[in-house]
Each structure stands twice: as C-alpha cells, then as structure tokens.
Amino acid sequence: MKTIRPEQMEQIRTAMPALSNDPAAIRQRVEMMEQLLERSFTLPGVGRKVGLDFVLGLVPVLGDVITGAMGLYIVWEARNLGMSKFQLARMAANVGFDSLIGAVPLVGDAFDFFWRSNSRNLKIIRKHLDRHHPAIRTITM
Template sequence: MTPNAALFDQLPIGRDPASVRRRVEALEKLLERSFTMPGINRPFGLDFLIGLVPVVGDALAALMGTWLVWEARNLGMSKFQIARMMGNVGFDAILGVVPFVGDAADFFFRSNTRNLRIIHRHLDKHHPGTVTIDR
C-alpha cells in the first residue's frame, strides 16, 4: 500500500470541523503536492496531471476543486469566502481552457492551496480545537 493510500484509508467521514479539516488537507495534497518534479524539486499534483488532458481534464480538476468549496459551505463559511473560493476555481478553470498556458498556470497558480488557506483561517478562528501543529 502506498503512503497516499494509507492516508485516504484513515480519513474521517464525519461532518465535524476536525474531520472536514483532515479531508480538505488530504484533497489539497493530492491535487497540488502529491509528486515532485525531478530536477527542480517543485511539487505538483493531480490538478496539473489531469489538466494536461484537453477539456475533460480541466473540467474534472474544476469539479474536484469545487468539492473543497462544498466542504467550506458545509462549515458555514460566509458567502464572501465561498465566492472568493469559487473565483479561484473559476480562474483556474478558465486558464485551463487555453492550451499550454493553462498547463503552465496549473503548475504555478494553485487554486486549491489558496482555498485551503481560506478554510484554515476560518477553522482557526471559529474552531480552534481543530488546529494541528504539523502543517
């Protein structure tokens, strides 16, 4: 079993803030930091890889990014925060439509990481018991 598979086997299914935190962190890692580019040691994830497939890959990456927004909505985050997160996903999806430019943008513009930061700020403020030491 790979380390990532072990991580996903242990994910909680609850709707409490601590469970949501663990799930969104795991999805962000899968989408943005699962692999390392040899030579330059730059992390990348499935968002970049599936974005290489024209149209379908970008649509699938946008759907997975929207799942983070769905989890944030279930946490009761404000409409402004949700709109910002959807803006990040939408911007990433629009850039993905442009051949080559969209692929490079997926490598540098990490909408899921930005959205995770927004979720972390909300959780740290409203649910401080979910804070973890090692990020």
C-alpha cells in the same frame, strides 16, 4: 436488502470520524484533497511538487473539468463548515479562474504549474477554522 436506521448511521459516523461533519474531519478531508490536487508528485529534474491539477491539466479541457469538479468539492466542504457567502464566492472564483485559464492549451499548463487555487482555498478554510474552531488548530511548518 436491509436498510440502515438513523441510530445505526450515527454509530457508523462515530466509529469512522472521517465520514462525520465535525470541523476536524472536514479539515482532514480538505487537506487530503488539497495535497492530492496540488502536491502529490515531485517533478524530476525540477524538484517542484505538483498534483493532479497539473497532471490532468495536460489533458485538454476534460482534465480541467475534472480537477475543477474536485476543487469545487473543497468549496462544498467549506459550505458544510458554515463559511460566509463571500468566502465561498471567493473560493469558487479561485477554482473557476484556475479552470478557465487552465483550459487554454500550453498557457494553461504553465499557469497550473505556478498558480494553486486549491492551496489558496485551503488557506481560507484554515483561517476560518482557526478563528471559529480553535480546538482543532494544527501546527504547520
């Protein structure tokens, strides 16, 4: 098996920006993960967008563990951006609270329908990026 040299890895990162640690690539990955977790599907009859956080939350305990781990990925990416410990703790608390309440049968399912921890965390990350990396700011509607 052939190993990849560090300079080859850098060439791969340059060719595939989604794998890099620059703020624009991190923003793109976090936004995609948030959309997957919070706004992937539209519920028929209700017209409200939901994601894997709601759908997997219907599976007792295991679904909330899986979506909690996916939410913590967003926090990990925020750490890669150099966000403050306070911001990271606030984001981890959002994910923890969502997972804790979401694990309660029925009540947790209704909670996941209305409370979107990953969207809250994305808002915290966007605020940080807009302040510290204004060149990658995007216009949202």
